[in-house]
Amino acid sequence: MTTVNLTLNLPDGLAQAASRAGLLLPNAIEKMLNDALRKKEIGDFFATADKLKTANFPEMTLEEIQQEVNIVRHAKESGNV
Secondary structure, eight states: OOOOOOOOOOOOHHHHHHHHHTSSSSHHHHHHHHHHHHHHHHHHHHHHHHHHHHHOOOOOOOHHHHHHHHHHHHHHHTTTT
């Protein structure tokens, strides 16, 4: 576990409301950070998917996909990955 000390400069009303709601407690901040990271990862995934879609890669047949899977599996089994 890593300890991180945060200093926040918030408007008084926001700080008081967040404190009353328990949002400034370590477990609440951890949950908010996890939620934000999950949303960012999802956004990054879809941004990458959009880039791949516009890259116009040729579609692969099921046989070609299976061949690539077999290559990766063989590499893992032989310790090359």
